[in-house]
Amino acid sequence: MKIMLTAFDPFGGEKINPALEAVKLVRPELFEAEIIKVEIPTVFGKSIATALAAMEEHQPDVVFCIGQAGGRFDMTPERVAINIDDGRIPDNEGNQPVDQVIFEDGEPAYFSMLPIKAMVAAMKAEGIPASVSNTAGTYVCNHIMYGVLYHIHKSFPGMRGGFMHVPFTTEQVLNRPNTPSLSSEQIARGIEIAVQAIIDHPDDIFAVGGAEH
Amino acid sequence: MKIMLTAFDPFGGEKINPALEAVKLVRPELFEAEIIKVEIPTVFGKSIATALAAMEEHQPDVVFCIGQAGGRFDMTPERVAINIDDGRIPDNEGNQPVDQVIFEDGEPAYFSMLPIKAMVAAMKAEGIPASVSNTAGTYVCNHIMYGVLYHIHKSFPGMRGGFMHVPFTTEQVLNRPNTPSLSSEQIARGIEIAVQAIIDHPDDIFAVGGAEH
Amino acid sequence: MKIMLTAFDPFGGEKINPALEAVKLVRPELFEAEIIKVEIPTVFGKSIATALAAMEEHQPDVVFCIGQAGGRFDMTPERVAINIDDGRIPDNEGNQPVDQVIFEDGEPAYFSMLPIKAMVAAMKAEGIPASVSNTAGTYVCNHIMYGVLYHIHKSFPGMRGGFMHVPFTTEQVLNRPNTPSLSSEQIARGIEIAVQAIIDHPDDIFAVGGAEH
Amino acid sequence: MKIMLTAFDPFGGEKINPALEAVKLVRPELFEAEIIKVEIPTVFGKSIATALAAMEEHQPDVVFCIGQAGGRFDMTPERVAINIDDGRIPDNEGNQPVDQVIFEDGEPAYFSMLPIKAMVAAMKAEGIPASVSNTAGTYVCNHIMYGVLYHIHKSFPGMRGGFMHVPFTTEQVLNRPNTPSLSSEQIARGIEIAVQAIIDHPDDIFAVGGAEH
Numbered sequence: 001m002k003i004m005l006t007a008f009d010p011f012g013g014e015k016i017n018p019a020l021e022a023v024k025l026v027r028p029e030l031f032e033a034e035i036i037k038v039e040i041p042t043v044f045g046k047s048i049a050t051a052l053a054a055m056e057e058h059q060p061d062v063v064f065c066i067g068q069a070g071g072r073f074d075m076t077p078e079r080v081a082i083n084i085d086d087g088r089i090p091d092n093e094g095n096q097p098v099d100q101v102i103f104e105d106g107e108p109a110y111f112s113m114l115p116i117k118a119m120v121a122a123m124k125a126e127g128i129p130a131s132v133s134n135t136a137g138t139y140v141c142n143h144i145m146y147g148v149l150y151h152i153h154k155s156f157p158g159m160r161g162g163f164m165h166v167p168f169t170t171e172q173v174l175n176r177p178n179t180p181s182l183s184s185e186q187i188a189r190g191i192e193i194a195v196q197a198i199i200d201h202p203d204d205i206f207a208v209g210g211a212e213h
Numbered sequence: 214m215k216i217m218l219t220a221f222d223p224f225g226g227e228k229i230n231p232a233l234e235a236v237k238l239v240r241p242e243l244f245e246a247e248i249i250k251v252e253i254p255t256v257f258g259k260s261i262a263t264a265l266a267a268m269e270e271h272q273p274d275v276v277f278c279i280g281q282a283g284g285r286f287d288m289t290p291e292r293v294a295i296n297i298d299d300g301r302i303p304d305n306e307g308n309q310p311v312d313q314v315i316f317e318d319g320e321p322a323y324f325s326m327l328p329i330k331a332m333v334a335a336m337k338a339e340g341i342p343a344s345v346s347n348t349a350g351t352y353v354c355n356h357i358m359y360g361v362l363y364h365i366h367k368s369f370p371g372m373r374g375g376f377m378h379v380p381f382t383t384e385q386v387l388n389r390p391n392t393p394s395l396s397s398e399q400i401a402r403g404i405e406i407a408v409q410a411i412i413d414h415p416d417d418i419f420a421v422g423g424a425e426h
Numbered sequence: 427m428k429i430m431l432t433a434f435d436p437f438g439g440e441k442i443n444p445a446l447e448a449v450k451l452v453r454p455e456l457f458e459a460e461i462i463k464v465e466i467p468t469v470f471g472k473s474i475a476t477a478l479a480a481m482e483e484h485q486p487d488v489v490f491c492i493g494q495a496g497g498r499f500d501m502t503p504e505r506v507a508i509n510i511d512d513g514r515i516p517d518n519e520g521n522q523p524v525d526q527v528i529f530e531d532g533e534p535a536y537f538s539m540l541p542i543k544a545m546v547a548a549m550k551a552e553g554i555p556a557s558v559s560n561t562a563g564t565y566v567c568n569h570i571m572y573g574v575l576y577h578i579h580k581s582f583p584g585m586r587g588g589f590m591h592v593p594f595t596t597e598q599v600l601n602r603p604n605t606p607s608l609s610s611e612q613i614a615r616g617i618e619i620a621v622q623a624i625i626d627h628p629d630d631i632f633a634v635g636g637a638e639h
Numbered sequence: 640m641k642i643m644l645t646a647f648d649p650f651g652g653e654k655i656n657p658a659l660e661a662v663k664l665v666r667p668e669l670f671e672a673e674i675i676k677v678e679i680p681t682v683f684g685k686s687i688a689t690a691l692a693a694m695e696e697h698q699p700d701v702v703f704c705i706g707q708a709g710g711r712f713d714m715t716p717e718r719v720a721i722n723i724d725d726g727r728i729p730d731n732e733g734n735q736p737v738d739q740v741i742f743e744d745g746e747p748a749y750f751s752m753l754p755i756k757a758m759v760a761a762m763k764a765e766g767i768p769a770s771v772s773n774t775a776g777t778y779v780c781n782h783i784m785y786g787v788l789y790h791i792h793k794s795f796p797g798m799r800g801g802f803m804h805v806p807f808t809t810e811q812v813l814n815r816p817n818t819p820s821l822s823s824e825q826i827a828r829g830i831e832i833a834v835q836a837i838i839d840h841p842d843d844i845f846a847v848g849g850a851e852h
Contacts (some may be wrong), residue, residue, distance in 0.1 A: 049378060082293050082347070099330075109295060109322035117312075124813050132818065134295070135348035170825065174763050177770065178712050180819045186809065201647050222437050337600050344603065372568065387550050391499050391605045400598065425514065508719050508748060508773070525756075531843070535721060535748035543738075575718035 001035040001199060003192070006051055008067055008140065011042040011092060018169040018184065019068040025188035026195070033199050036060060042092040042140055044085055048147030052146035055148070062160045062198055064114065066191060067141035069165035070172070073180040073194050075190040078136040078163045081146035082109045086138035102146050110149035114162030115201035122197040123153035128190040129182070131140035135166060136163055164194060214246040214412060217405070218266055221280055221353065224255040231397065232281040232323035238401035246412050249273060255305040255353055257298055262291060268361070268369060275373045275411055276361050277327065277405060279398035282378035283385070286393040290329035291349040291376045293324045294359035295324070303376040312425035315359050323362035327375030328414035335410040341403040342395070349376055356374040377407060381405030384416035427459040429623055430486035431617070432477055432565065434493055437468040437518060444595040444610065445494040451614035452621070459625050462486060468518040468566055470511055474573030481574070481582060486584045488624055489574050490540065491569035492617060495591035496598070499606040500555035501616040503542035503588045504562040507572035508535045529574050536575035540588030541627035548623040555608070562589055574613040592622060593597035640672040640838060643699035643828070645671050645690055647706055647779065650731060651680040657808040660705040666833070675699060681687040681731040681779055685725055687786030689747035694787070694795060700805065701799045701837055702787050703753065705830060708782035708804035709811070713768035716755035717775040717802045720785035721748045722773040725777035729771035741785050749788035753801030756831040768821070769827040775802055803833060 007023040020039060024093055028035035038054045040047045055063060069076065082188050085097035116132050123130035136142040145163035152159045166187045173179040182190070223229055228243050233252065241248035251267045253260045268276060281413040283288065296319050349355040358376035363379035365372045379400045386392040391401035395403070432447040436442055441582045446465065454461035464480045466473045481489060494501065509532050511523035542558050549556035562568035571589035578585045599605040608616070646662040650656055659678065667674035669833035677693045679686045694702060708715065722745050724736035755771050762769035774780040791798045807828045812818040821829070 073812075073819065079297075079351075080295050080322070082324075084292075084324075107321050107322065109293070109320075111295075111297075111321065127810050127813065129809060129813055129820070134351060138347055140291075170821070171766050171770060173712075174766065174768055178819075180712065180817075181768070182809070183822050183825060185824075186822060286599075286606065340597050340600065342596060342600055342607070383555060383608070385552050386499075386554065387555055392602075392607075394555070395596070396609050396612060398611075401607060422548065481756060504720050505723075505777075506748070510718075510750075527705075533747050535719070535720075535746075536749065537723070560777060561772075564773060566717075 001060065001062070001202070002036065002060040003033050003062045003067060003195060004036045004038055004054060006038045006040045006063065006065045006144070008042045015140040015177055017068070017104055018064050018172055019066050019166050021192060022169070022184055023066055023191065023210040024167060025184065026191050030192060031195060031199060044091050044095045044140060044143055045145045045149055047140055051148050052151050053143060055151065055159070063152070064195065064198060065144050065148060065163040067163065068168070069141070070168045071179065072079055072165060072167045073185065074131055075123055075194070076131055076165045076167060077194065078112060078120045078131035078145060079116060079132055079147055080109050080111050080133050080139070081136055081142050083107065083146060084138055085143055091140055102109060102143060105149050106146070106150045110146060110153065112162035113149070113152070116162070116196055118201045119194040123190050123193045126189070126193065128135065128155070128186055128193060130190065131204065133165060136165065141165065163180040166190070214275070214413065214415070215249065215273040216275045216277060216408060217251055217267060217271055219251045219253045219276065219278045219357070221253050221255045230281070231385055234381050235379060235382070235397055235400040235404060236279055238397065239404050242409060243405060253357060257304050257308045257310055257340050257353060257356055260353055260357045264357060264361050264410055265364050268364065268372070271298055273372065275327070277408065277411060278357050278361060278376040280357070280376065280378055282354070282382045283382070284352045284392065285378060287309055287344055287380065289344055289346035290327065290332045291315050291378060292325050292329060292345055292347050292360060292406065293322050294349055294355050294362055294376065296320065296359060297351055304353055306355070315356060316363050319359070319363045319422070322419045323359060323366065325367055325375035326362070326365070326373040327411055329375070331414045332407040332410040334365060336403050336406045339402070341399055342405060343403065345377060349378065354378065376385065377392045379403070427488070428462065429459050429485065429488045429490060429621060429624065430480060431443045431464045431482055431554065432489065432491040434468045443494070444598055445492055445592050446482040448595070448610055448613040448617060449492055449637050451610065452617050456618060457621060457625060461621070465568060466630070470517050470521045470523055470566060470569055472568055473570045477570060477574050478502065478577050481585070485560060486585065488540070489578070490621065490624060491570050491574060491589040492607040493589065493591055494594070496594045497605065498591060498593045500547055502557055502559035502591045503540065503545045503621070504538055504571060504591060504618065505558055505560050505618055506535050506537050507562055507568050507575055507589065509533065509572060509589055510564055511569055511577070511638045515621060517566055528569060529576050530611070531573070532576045536572060536579065538588035539575070539578070539586040540624055544622040544627045549616050552615070552619050554612055554619060559591060562591065567591065573608065592616070619620045640701070641697065641699040642672050642701045642703060642834060642837065643674065643675045643677055643693060643697055644707045645677045645702065645704045646681045647679050647681045647785070649839065657811055658705055658805050658830065659765065661681070661805060661808070661823055661826040661830060662705050664732065664823065665807065665830050669831060670834060678779055679743070679783060683734045683736055684732050684778060684784055686779055688781060690787050691790050693713060694798070695788050702791070702807040703834065703837060704783050704802040706769065706782070706802065706804055709807045709822040713770055713805060713806065714772070714833070715770055715804045716753065716758045716823060717751060717770035717804060718755060718771055718773050719748050719750050720775055720781050720788055721777070722785060723777055724782055730779055738812045741782060742789050745785070745789045745846060747790065749785060751801035752788070752791070754826070754839055757840045758836040762829050762832045767825055767832060769829065772804060775804065780804065804827070
């Protein structure tokens with residue numbers, strides 16, 4: 001099995017992106033699978049194009065995207081991506097779409113094709129807080145999840161895709177009072193556990209409500 | 214214009230449902246529109262059937278459903294309903310569907326057809342906290358929103374539909390430490406303001422990403 | 427009985443102070459007591475001097491000070507004031523004491539002389555969220571509470587004093603996401619209920635650890 | 640220098656107390672000081688007696704007590720302990736004092752004798768979230784802090800004492816949605832850093848409003 005892990009590049013003038021750093025900490029040698037790590041620009045449009053190019057080049061079995069949702073308390077595999085961009089702040093190239101459709105010929109939404117409940121259960125079993133999320137927002141995180149699933153449904157039969165949000169790392173909240181976090185080690189370990197759950201549940205595709213019906 | 218307001222009946226052994234009580238406080242005489250109030254059972258399936266029967270009987274121009282999301286801080290018009298039931302607790306008749314499609318022939322999701330951003334702006338302009346929400350959850354609130362929009366798209370051309378969550382009323386949080394609320398008066402007023410915004414924006418249908426494209 | 431209510435003047439460039447406005451809404455005619463309202467400058471030192479001058483002039487039976495604690499969910503009568511000023515931001519005249527004793531000859535702390543638990547119970551009985559707080563912080567709110575109690579213990583035998591924090595009003599949180607509030611009406615009503623509880627419990631002085639020792 | 644670290648035994652039927660486990664993880668060999676670890680019963684009265692016996696036996700230079708405050712986000716050295724017991728739940732032997740003075744001949748409050756701001760700064764400098772707290776509550780944590788400081792002021796000239804609350808460990812919040820935590824490793828490391836700050840600031844006694852009076 002070949003698993004492509006994606007994470008966004010640093011955003012908003014920051015030098016590092018902790019979610020990206022956590023993905024870098026994931027140890028490929030743990031898995032009976034090939035792990036490919038791809039850095040994605042935090043830009044509407046370009047992010048999907050970058051992921052698509054990597055999907056075409058590497059032909060992975062799974063595309064597992066990671067992003068950060070500051071303010072959340074736990075690891076949250078996303079259930080669904082919706083066909084809309086609605087940014088409260090500009091992306092890394094200044095784009096700020098408002099209520100724009102992502103793909104005119106796309107479904108209103110795509111559900112994750114990953115075993116989100118098994119991923120949550122596996123993380124909790126190893127002491128990492130996790131829960132299913134029902135919204136990936138309307139910014140670049142929802143955008144990349146939607147775009148990856150759109151292209152899988154259009155052009156990559158047999159491929160699976162999905163997204164997981166991670167909280168702030170502890171380093172990021174030192175000057176943010178009353179803000180939740182997990183340590184970088186916990187986040188990296190949670191991603192590893194989620195990857196293993198994906199490997200362990202190759203057929204547990206959470207496929208409802210989409211074009212399949 | 215004819216506007217049908219729905220709210221759920223009391224739930225979980227409670228004698229009253231504060232969201233229902235707030236809907237009862239809405240003053241029909243404020244509007245240059247006919248206001249019809251419909252009580253909906255907190256039951257998967259039956260809730261949609263009840264709404265559908267009322268839609269057929271009254272033929273409203275707008276179906277505006279109200280539900281409660283305890284723990285939220287403000288009034289939250291919902292952007293989208295997704296085609297899934299996934300209950301953490303049973304409904305009023307003991308049903309607890311897990312990861313079930315609502316309508317096999319439905320879209321993965323339906324976007325609200327109401328002017329959610331104008332509703333938010335109008336409420337804030339009159340001092341009621343409000344924001345757009347991107348998830349109605351996976352319980353009976355998402356269920357009724359999805360079902361109403363499904364039937365509108367299938368059978369009621371020209372009709373509009375949507376959903377708004379309201380927070381706990383202050384009475385409900387007296388023994389829940391550190392839980393947000395609004396007063397019953399604020400919630401009822403917020404609903405009135407949202408209704409007026411719907412009347413004021415008859416063409417501002419937030420129609421993206423659905424079957425229209 | 428004569429009750430002196432104090433509230434701080436507008437702070438930080440604001441035109442109004444919602445806690446002060448709430449105190450202005452308190453209806454003196456409700457009570458079988460004389461209500462005197464005194465505005466206090468948000469300034470270390472001067473605030474205590476202003477309160478002291480009013481205490482000398484009016485000779486009230488009770489000094490009941492009100493201040494705002496943005497971020498709290500409910501009405502919080504304070505249990506204790508401590509002998510320290512430690513400001514994270516400057517006051518209205520630019521003073522920012524750090525770890526300074528308020529009165530060198532004062533006790534380490536003074537406990538409230540008001541029936542804080544009866545006040546909480548009375549507010550909750552009328553639908554206003556309330557709880558006892560064990561810290562008034564180290565800014566001007568703790569400062570005025572400490573100063574009033576210091577002077578009562580030194581020079582006003584038979585007088586009682588205490589402090590209550592109130593949350594943001596709803597108007598203040600319209601652009602502060604996920605921030606709790608109560609309506610101005612709820613806050614004003616809560617203060618009225620607390621005043622009545624003080625009248626109803628003239629002997630219920632919560633007197634421990636103070637001048638008795 | 641000799642430093643006595645205390646932590647409470649398991650409470651409320653739990654098999655382990657994570658704060659106690661964190662104290663056990665503290666590595667004595669890191670410090671140019673002798674570290675003595677003492678387990679304290681979660682019982683009003685007995686907890687102080689146990690600490691007092693250990694103070695008499697070991698004659699430490701510093702008594703540094705640790706307790707858990709579930710719901711807090713960070714490590715919080717406490718500024719002050721107050722002369723009151725007021726329990727919302729019974730202790731391990733069923734005692735539930737309400738508004739009781741701890742020591743009739745004690746001060747209303749004792750301030751920490753430890754360098755609480757230096758401790759906070761040192762923890763944050765190594766990536767552990769921390770802030771000064773102004774209330775240790777009114778349960779056994781405030782009780783032991785008050786009791787230790789009372790006895791130091793009465794009978795142990797030259798000895799210093801203080802208390803620090805730690806948040807839930809991550810393991811404890813797996814089934815508590817939206818509850819903050821730090822990892823056991825972060826908490827243990829934070830305690831070590833705080834101990835080092837105490838060693839590094841032997842004269843930085845935060846002494847106001849206390850024994851001077």
